[in-house]
Amino acid sequence: MTTTLTGKNQVTVPAEIARQMGLEPGSKLDWTVGEKPGTIVIEVRPSVRQMLAEAQAIGRRLKNRNLIEELIAERELEME
Numbered sequence: 001m002t003t004t005l006t007g008k009n010q011v012t013v014p015a016e017i018a019r020q021m022g023l024e025p026g027s028k029l030d031w032t033v034g035e036k037p038g039t040i041v042i043e044v045r046p047s048v049r050q051m052l053a054e055a056q057a058i059g060r061r062l063k064n065r066n067l068i069e070e071l072i073a074e075r076e077l078e079m080e
Helices: 015-021 048-062 067-079
Strands: 028-033 040-045
Touching: none
Parallel strands: none
Antiparallel strands: 028 040
16 A cells, blocks of 8 residues: 655555554554665554553452562572
């Protein structure tokens, strides 16, 4: 797919790619120059909503665990 750079250095992400990547208004994209001449690498940064959902999922998994006791037991095993 080909897009055109505007006079304000803006590019439209093709709808098909936006759907496949789960992009929505406000999505953050990191742009870097690729190693091969004439290439650009674009990475999707997670949104605040996605990061919050991931943090909440981690919290739910850890909710009923005693992390201090697990850490102490792990250190005791390392010392043996």
